Amino acid sequence: MTVRTRFAPSPTGVLHLGSVRTALFCWLYARHCGGQFVLRIEDTDRQRSTPENVDAIVDGMAWLGLDADEGPFFQTERFDRYRAITEQWLDEGKAYRCYCTKEELDELRAGQKERGEKMRYDGRCRQRSEPCKAGDSVVRFKNPLDGDVVVDDLVRGRVVFSNAELDDLVIARSDGTPTYNFSVIVDDHDMKISHVIRGDDHLNNTPRQMNLLAALGAPPPAYAHLPMILGADGAKLSKRHGAVDIRDYREQGYLPEAVLNYLVRLGWSHGDQEVFSIEEMIRLFDVADVNQSASSFNPEKLLWLNQQHIISAPATRLSEALITHFEQAGLAPQDGPDLKDLADGFRERAETLTQMVSNARYCYEDFDEIDPKGAKKNLRPVILEPLKAVRERFASLSEWSKEAIGQSIEEVAASFGLNMGKLGQPIRVAVTGGTVSPPIDVTVSLVGRERTLERLDKGIRLIEARAQAHEN
């Protein structure tokens, strides 16, 4: 059997962490099995679906690298197909027109409520062969009246529903548009979906969908209902917990592989391994290993994983991902070192790409002022001559490399009887304006010769001015 999964978001909202976890599991399972992954946009709710949300979904999926083999398909482009099946079922007696008015249905429900019964349609229009009243009609599916529907869920195990609990579902509204459960099964059937993987808020729809599929003469797909993701406070994940547009994570400097790594662990594990590459996830993931219990969202862990992925990502990968962060920071990559070198120099100290660019700002732009505390402590008259000597060595280096820079600093330090750090820190403060940066040889090489010399000159002038002020 070819494994075919689908991700079927409704564009009534953006793509957020919860929906991405569903998309990821569908995508991973298809990739793991060498099958296909289909993207289907369930936009039948025309009032609440927006083109902006469709863009958010499509862009978000592209950023995450969750590529679809087919689609995006749009349900609004398939209305003819749903209508044809509705008509066919009406002809075959598998569905019927229901003319009940809103008032009639309200009355029915009120009676059931009063008697403490479950509220459900009682099938009163089932037997009518001719329209009995003028007015709008909906189409209802003749749900089997007895027997059970058994869902052998890959995550939840065996779940049994009694048909007596299910009423005759509306499959087409009075304006002819299909309802959710109906369009889903037509599509799952037409798109040859073998595995429906989705949030467990859909579990109650599954027996209805299985009955509908049976009416189509189609065997049901395998089902896997994923446990919920909760906020740290135990409540359903919401905006408050970071269930925001997934593209916000891109803006905040997360790598998509880190986001996916974080999400794969919500409901799935492989021993106690925490860090996974995409290739490892594909190789190891199996939907049968998803566990049933809800997991909670932990932003610190996401941040930690982001850092791990920044540390291990190839420099080319990071350099590509960094570009948009330069734009955001108002910096131009061509004004400083090659982004691959920057990535290698700064990857150890950044939790996000945004932070990395902000840490590296002095490599691309001059700073206005040296951190006063750092200057006071490090740019003192004792270091004046060593700094001048370093400046001269730097100016005459035939090759501007980390090795040559490191060696120059070492030799100058030795000639003044200083250890590396005693000279390294003043250089750092003069060249970066602050007290924290990558190793000094790396820092200086990334800042570049021209800027380094200018900034050392400034530092030297600062010390001289201070010494003078002191004398006067």
Ligand code: GLU
């Ligand atoms: N469109 C549904 C939703 O966004 C998903 C339907 C499904 O996966 O069957 O919740």
